[in-house]
Amino acid sequence: xxxxxxxxxxxxxxxxxxxxxxxxxxxxxxxxxxxxxxxxxxxxxxxxxxxxxxxxxxxxxxxxxxxxxxxxxxxxxxxxxxxxxxxxxxxxxxxxxxxxxxxxxxxxxxxxxxxxxxxxxxxxxxxxxxxxxxxxxxxxxxxxxxxxxxxxxxxxxxxxxxxxx
Amino acid sequence: xxxxxxxxxxxxxxxxxxxxxxxxxxxxxxxxxxxxxxxxxxxxxxxxxxxxxxxxxxxxxxxxxxxxxxxxxxxxxxxxxxxxxxxxxxxxxxxxxxxxxxxxxxxxxxxxxxxxxxxxxxxxxxxxxxxxxxxxxxxxxxxxxxxxxxxxxxxxxxxxxxxxxxxxxxxxxxxxxxxxxxxxxxxxxxxxxxxxxxxxxxxxxxxxxxxxxxxxxxxxxxxxxxxxxxxxxxxxxxxxxxxxxxxxxxxxxxxxxxxxxxxxxxxxxxxxxxxxxxxxxxxxxxxxxxxxxxxxxxxxxxxxxxxxxxxxxxxxxxxxxxxxxxxxxxxxxxxxxxxxxxxxxxxxxxxxxxxxxxxxxxxxxxxxxxxxxxxxxxxxxxxxxxxxxxxxxxxxxxxxxxxxxxxxxxxxxxxxxxxxxxxxxxxxxxxxxxxxxxxxxxxxxxxxxxxxxxxxxxxxxxxxxxxxxxxxxxxxxxxxxxxxxxxxxxxxxxxxxxxxxxxxxxxxxxxxxxxxxxxxxxxxxxxxxxxxxxxxxxxxxxxxxxxxxxxxxxxxxxxxxxxxxxxxxxxxxxxxxxxxxxxxxxxxxxxxxxxxxxxxxxxxxxxxxxxxxxxxxxxxxxxxxxxxxxxxxxxxxxxxxxxxxxxxxxxxxxxxxxxxxxxxxxxxxxxxxxxxxxxxxxxxxxxxxxxxxxxxxxxxxxxxxxxxxxxxxxxxxxxxxxxxxxxxxxxxxxxxxxxxxxxxxx
Numbered sequence: 051x052x053x054x055x056x057x058x059x060x061x062x063x064x065x066x067x068x069x070x071x072x073x074x075x076x077x078x079x080x081x082x083x084x085x086x087x088x089x090x091x092x093x094x095x096x097x098x099x100x101x102x103x104x105x106x107x108x109x110x111x112x113x114x115x116x117x118x119x120x121x122x123x124x125x126x127x128x129x130x131x132x133x134x135x136x137x138x139x140x141x142x143x144x145x146x147x148x149x150x151x152x153x154x155x156x157x158x159x160x161x162x163x164x165x166x167x168x169x170x171x172x173x174x175x176x177x178x179x180x181x182x183x184x185x186x187x188x189x190x191x192x193x194x195x196x197x198x199x200x201x202x203x204x205x206x207x208x209x210x211x212x213x214x215x
Numbered sequence: 216x217x218x219x220x221x222x223x224x225x226x227x228x229x230x231x232x233x234x235x236x237x238x239x240x241x242x243x244x245x246x247x248x249x250x251x252x253x254x255x256x257x258x259x260x261x262x263x264x265x266x267x268x269x270x271x272x273x274x275x276x277x278x279x280x281x282x283x284x285x286x287x288x289x290x291x292x293x294x295x296x297x298x299x300x301x302x303x304x305x306x307x308x309x310x311x312x313x314x315x316x317x318x319x320x321x322x323x324x325x326x327x328x329x330x331x332x333x334x335x336x337x338x339x340x341x342x343x344x345x346x347x348x349x350x351x352x353x354x355x356x357x358x359x360x361x362x363x364x365x366x367x368x369x370x371x372x373x374x375x376x377x378x379x380x381x382x383x384x385x386x387x388x389x390x391x392x393x394x395x396x397x398x399x400x401x402x403x404x405x406x407x408x409x410x411x412x413x414x415x416x417x418x419x420x421x422x423x424x425x426x427x428x429x430x431x432x433x434x435x436x437x438x439x440x441x442x443x444x445x446x447x448x449x450x451x452x453x454x455x456x457x458x459x460x461x462x463x464x465x466x467x468x469x470x471x472x473x474x475x476x477x478x479x480x481x482x483x484x485x486x487x488x489x490x491x492x493x494x495x496x497x498x499x500x501x502x503x504x505x506x507x508x509x510x511x512x513x514x515x516x517x518x519x520x521x522x523x524x525x526x527x528x529x530x531x532x533x534x535x536x537x538x539x540x541x542x543x544x545x546x547x548x549x550x551x552x553x554x555x556x557x558x559x560x561x562x563x564x565x566x567x568x569x570x571x572x573x574x575x576x577x578x579x580x581x582x583x584x585x586x587x588x589x590x591x592x593x594x595x596x597x598x599x600x601x602x603x604x605x606x607x608x609x610x611x612x613x614x615x616x617x618x619x620x621x622x623x624x625x626x627x628x629x630x631x632x633x634x635x636x637x638x639x640x641x642x643x644x645x646x647x648x649x650x651x652x653x654x655x656x657x658x659x660x661x662x663x664x665x666x667x668x669x670x671x672x673x674x675x676x677x678x679x680x681x682x683x684x685x686x687x688x689x690x691x692x693x694x695x696x697x698x699x700x701x702x703x704x705x706x707x708x709x710x711x712x713x714x715x716x717x718x719x720x721x722x723x724x725x726x727x728x729x730x731x732x733x734x735x736x737x738x739x740x741x742x743x744x745x746x747x748x749x750x751x752x753x754x755x756x757x758x759x760x761x762x763x764x765x766x767x768x769x770x771x772x773x774x775x776x777x778x779x780x781x782x783x784x785x786x787x788x789x790x791x792x793x794x795x796x797x798x799x800x801x802x803x804x805x806x807x808x809x810x811x812x813x814x815x816x817x818x819x820x821x822x823x824x825x826x827x828x829x830x831x832x833x834x835x836x837x838x839x840x841x842x843x844x845x846x847x848x849x850x851x852x853x854x855x856x857x858x859x860x861x862x863x864x865x866x867x868x869x870x871x872x873x874x875x876x877x878x879x880x881x882x883x884x885x886x887x888x889x890x891x892x893x894x895x896x897x898x899x900x901x902x903x904x905x906x907x908x909x910x911x912x913x914x915x916x917x918x919x920x921x922x923x924x925x926x927x928x929x930x931x932x933x934x935x936x937x938x939x940x941x942x943x944x945x946x947x948x949x950x951x952x953x954x955x956x957x958x959x960x961x
Binding site: 065066069070073076077080081082083085086087088089090092093095122123124127128129132136139140143145146147148149150151152155174175177178180181182183184185186187188189191 | 292293294295420421423424425426427428429430431432433434436437439445488489490493556557558559560561606607608609610611638640641857861862864865866867868869870871872890891892896897898899900902903905906
């Protein structure tokens with residue numbers, strides 16, 4: 051039994067220490083966003099944020115996460131109160147099947163948290179571990195750029211107005 | 216089906232004037248001389264899928280509280296159909312977009328519309344919904360006219376109600392009577408004037424995207440039914456491998472393991488926890504002893520493989536003008552390797568046997584054919600099998616979806632009452648999905664003294680392009696059972712749409728033309744429908760060769776195409792793409808860059824698409840990069856312009872990945888491209904700077920279907936740009952860095 055902090059809440063997890071985080075998120079915590087794509091760290095569909103960094107949850111064992119903060123796409127916002135990155139992907143209609151999108155959004159979120167002024171080249175470089183099969187890449191790039199602008203705007207506003215964005 | 220005829224409804228229909236409805240229960244109307252059903256000649260059939268599912272209530276339900284539900288037998292696969300259908304219904308019914316609910320493919324609830332494939336959904340289902348909605352609105356107006364004792368012509372519809380000139384308002388919920396919509400559609404509908412459209416033609420945001428970007432349950436992978444168990448399959452290591460021995464006792468004792476299922480060469484393990492089941496699968500895989508057979512052809516000589524297999528040869532187009540004289544002749548051979556659908560999420564399905572019914576949640580592209588195949592495999596009546604479409608990970612083609620559905624059903628049968636979720640692993644999807652078939656084309660053409668094409672010869676060698684379930688034998692689980700079902704004989708898909716010969720007949724006008732299809736029944740690798748079927752390679756070949764001929768004629772590629780094309784809508788998209796790109800005669804690309812152009816009308820009967828592209832080639836490494844692409848598309852009446860743009864952008868990017876990087880690899884026994892390292896696809900560093908899509912809207916014209924129209928033109932446009940940049944013509948897909956480098960160095 052170990053304590054895992056996900057989206058701000060502590061969870062008691064009864065799983066083998068070598069269990070990849072992805073299976074804990076999906077099977078134990080019933081979260082949908084992190085996706086099984088390859089189990090090999092090759093496609094990025096399982097990406098979540100751990101202590102501010104984008105991490106491939108399919109190859110990250112539970113034992114390494116003691117005392118760390120895990121954030122999944124569910125932890126950023128909701129349909130009615132979307133985070134800037136979620137709002138940006140909706141506004142750009144940046145999905146086809148959308149299976150790869152949650153992972154892309156989490157890596158983009160981690161990038162923009164540490165560098166809100168990321169250049170197009172930096173965004174492309176950061177998203178290099180991620181695959182999309184429907185060919186939505188152009189919109190994904192646009193959505194990340196839009197998210198950067200939205201996050202910038204959000205910072206300038208008083209906290210209580212942010213949710214109205 | 217045979218609902219009693221409501222005499223009131225007959226009056227309604229008569230009163231409606233404009234609306235003439237024929238009933239399935241013709242006995243009741245047989246003597247009604249006023250009814251058109253009595254006319255001596257057969258009635259023209261209604262449009263789209265109303266032909267096969269003519270009842271209005273197969274498409275639209277209105278409840279007494281006014282709630283409207285629209286039913287489609289097609290799937291949402293990420294193309295945005297659910298939203299587009301909702302727009303169509305909202306428009307023709309005059310109800311608010313957000314108030315509608317759309318139910319997609321489900322064998323218990325929706326019409327049988329076959330597969331969601333072939334860019335058919337807008338034509339089939341979109342047309343059916345549009346006409347069913349229009350006829351439903353007419354029925355409601357007629358009912359209101361009767362109740363208000365006013366002429367129907369003076370009534371209007373708005374916001375889910377019929378409004379009289381004096382302001383009286385009857386809501387659809389009030390107007391609908393029990394079986395009012397259980398009538399067959401008539402051949403013609405009074406559709407709205409496109410000039411009045413409020414919802415159709417608008418870039419309405421997709422209804423499926425909010426859940427997908429917030430972690431909502433959006434995929435079959437996200438289903439968690441009460442008491443559900445996890446299953447993993449242990450697939451054979453290669454085609455035809457036999458399971459000689461497997462001691463399952465140790466695996467059965469592993470913690471959390473519920474059951475090991477073995478049926479001949481079908482082997483699976485079921486567990487309570489997902490990761491425990493993966494570990495059990497690995498243990499079971501280690502315990503399984505297989506006998507393999509070396510049955511695969513030589514990967515590096517596909518042209519010889521394809522031409523040496525027995526083929527059924529037929530001339531599919533012949534036109535000869537003895538007056539046309541060719542002076543200069545060239546010929547060329549083009550090949551395409553086996554290519555993978557490569558969905559990012561491996562296939563998944565959930566199945567449950569309860570109360571004698573097998574319910575399967577699946578990302579199949581055809582719930583009815585899937586049900587047929589699963590019922591046959593389980594030896595159950597199809598009525599006792601229900602297939603419900605739930606989205607999976609996309610690719611726009613026949614991936615492992617149907618196989619995973621069969622896997623889940625076979626395991627669920629062994630565990631009555633328990634919902635079973637089967638999730639394929641990455642290497643299983645890469646090895647066992649049915650690939651896009653390898654193809655070869657041989658072209659030969661002559662130019663006359665004026666630099667026009669005098670004669671054209673085109674030959675294509677190909678497997679079929681669909682082994683979708685036509686029965687149990689198309690599904691891996693049924694093939695692997697102890698009492699296996701044989702893979703059905705492959706059949707060529709009939710023209711005019713075709714399979715291997717899709718788009719083999721040129722859309723251009725040539726004095727003499729000869730097109731031959733060599734259909735190869737034997738399938739050394741497992742294959743099935745990949746987005747655009749044979750059109751991808753045939754258009755790549757035709758449009759590459761058109762550039763080779765233009766060069767021979769010393770003509771500009773765009774001008775050369777227009778010189779041979781009569782179709783005005785085709786000419787329009789070519790002109791639009793060229794204009795949007797800034798294409799100029801005698802243009803010269805900067806150093807190490809090239810411009811390319813290509814055009815096709817998908818299947819010669821669906822959407823038109825022209826693409827101009829700019830490619831950069833690194834002469835040191837051979838590395839190509841698509842810098843920008845400009846497309847023009849004519850898909851008939853546009854329902855959701857942003858959805859259409861998304862499809863075309865995606866088609867260009869996906870086709871670019873196929874064209875530059877992708878081929879399935881194999882040795883004499885096994886598929887060796889088993890993951891993203893061994894089957895590389897496009898990554899973000901190679902994504903174009905920009906893609907522009909120009910839509911030519913055709914208000915009031917039929918929907919043409921656009922999901923696949925970009926695949927071939929994108930490939931040829933890129934190939935032509937590479938030839939323009941390097942002076943070298945590459946004819947063998949994929950156009951890899953190595954092949955380009957070798958050509959530059961040659």
